[in-house]
Amino acid sequence: MVADAIARRIASERLPPAYAITVERFWRPLAARIAAAAAGRPAFVVGINGAQGSGKSTLCGFLEVLLAVDSGLRAVTLSLDDVYRTHAERLALARDVHPLLATRGVPGTHDIALARRVLAALGREGTVAVPRFDKQRDDRLPQQQWPLVAAPVDIVLFEGWCVGAAPQLASALATPVNRLEAEGDADGRWRSHVNTALAGEYAGLFDMIDLLVMLRAPGFDSVRLWRGLQEQKAGGAMDAAALDLFIGHYERLTRDMLETMPAKADIVVGIDRHHRATTIRYKNENGRRS
Numbered sequence: 277m278v279a280d281a282i283a284r285r286i287a288s289e290r291l292p293p294a295y296a297i298t299v300e301r302f303w304r305p306l307a308a309r310i311a312a313a314a315a316g317r318p319a320f321v322v323g324i325n326g327a328q329g330s331g332k333s334t335l336c337g338f339l340e341v342l343l344a345v346d347s348g349l350r351a352v353t354l355s356l357d358d359v360y361r362t363h364a365e366r367l368a369l370a371r372d373v374h375p376l377l378a379t380r381g382v383p384g385t386h387d388i389a390l391a392r393r394v395l396a397a398l399g400r401e402g403t404v405a406v407p408r409f410d411k412q413r414d415d416r417l418p419q420q421q422w423p424l425v426a427a428p429v430d431i432v433l434f435e436g437w438c439v440g441a442a443p444q445l446a447s448a449l450a451t452p453v454n455r456l457e458a459e460g461d462a463d464g465r466w467r468s469h470v471n472t473a474l475a476g477e478y479a480g481l482f483d484m485i486d487l488l489v490m491l492r493a494p495g496f497d498s499v500r501l502w503r504g505l506q507e508q509k510a511g512g513a514m515d516a517a518a519l520d521l522f523i524g525h526y527e528r529l530t531r532d533m534l535e536t537m538p539a540k541a542d543i544v545v546g547i548d549r550h551h552r553a554t555t556i557r558y559k560n561e562n563g564r565r566s
Contacts, residue, residue, distance in 0.1 A: 278345045285341050289334055299338055302545065302553040306489070307342035309543065309558060310431065311349055313487050318428045319399030321484055324435035325537060326491030327530050328523070329502025330547050332435040335491065339433055349430040352398065356436025358407045359391040363415040374466040376456075379525055380414065383438060384473040388481050395434065395484050398427050437526065440488045440540065441533055443474040453531065456524030467528060490541035496531050498549040499523065 279296075286295050314320035322339075326332045336353040343349040360380045361369070369385070370378035377384055390407060397404045405422040409415070449467050452458040461467055493499055503523050507514050514522060538544050546555035 281341050281345050282338075285338055289337065291334075298553055299342075302556055303335065303338045304342055304346070306543065306545070306556065307339050307346060310339065310487065311343060311347035314349065314431050317486070318430065319395070319432055320430065321395060321432045321434055321486045323439045323482065323485035323488040324433055324491070325439045325441070325488065325533065325541065326435075326437065326547070327493045327496075327499045327502075327534070328437050328526065329499060329506060329551075330491040330493050331551055332437075332491060336433045336435050343431060351431040351433055352406065352425050352429045353433040353435060354391070354394060354398075354406060356386060356391070356434070356439055357411075358409045358416075359387050359394070360409050360416065361385055361387050363413075373469055374461070376460055376466045376525065377469070379522075381437075381525055382470045382529065383441070383478050384470050386478075388477040391481055392484065395432060395481075398425065398429050398432050400427055402427050434485065438474075438478075438529055438533070440482050440485060440490075440537065441474055441478070441529055442536065442540070443471045443479075444528075444532055446471075448532075453528045454520075454524040456521055457528070470529070487543070488541045489543045489545065490533075490537050491545050491547050492538060493534065493547055494549055496527060496534065499526075499530055501549065502551070 282296055282299050283293075286293065286299075289295075310320075310322055314322075324332050324336060333353075333355070340351045340353065343351045360366075365387075366378050366380060366385055370376070373384075379385075394404060394406060404425045404427045405419055406425055407419075408417045408422050410417050446468075449464055449471060452461070457464075457467060493502075500519070500523055504516075504519055507519060542559045544555075544557045545553050546557075548554050
């Protein structure tokens, strides 16, 4: 039964059959650790942090299956991407705060109140509409198109590229990290706005996380490579220069998380540049990793 469920998931993700080794070596023990931590706690929130292209959605799909078949627990995934502010709201931010806020992704471009309401509702009796964002339209789907989930659920897998991120020191914002910041944010207003958002409403949202897992990319160069491959598969029109400009929106925070998140996360999974899990480390009771 378990093997069949895993095989079906591998097929649905269009992964090679050999991926079953990764599931057994990494994802199944991870699911067991999550199940143990969540025992007796409804709507236990597992934050899944990882740079763009690191495999967060794939991991969440396997965790849903493994938690169900191995532990009898019902898990549902909420993506930070699905609570982006609407296109109209981001255009208003671009007009009133900074033009770079028209591009979705960075802290400040999500509806944090919506995310908090959904996370809270998943822990209570009732039916919960889980938001969905259409990236092709660059807008949130109408609520009548959101999938319905019977609550309470056992576990919420809350995934996103900046889930669990902390603000930087103000002094770290002074020097631009790339051309986008140097030319598009010369006075630092955009990155200061992002940092303030992280210190404020995002910190409150991330406080709802009970267990934090990081998929750690080998470096920002891999993130750029992965995003480029995604663009090719999607038939996108971005050339190298346009791609660099696009990922420049996420570079500062991604680099900071690669440095600081491993010490903060409860579980760190090392990912190589070919998207393969290579290591998994757990924080023990003393706060050290094993």
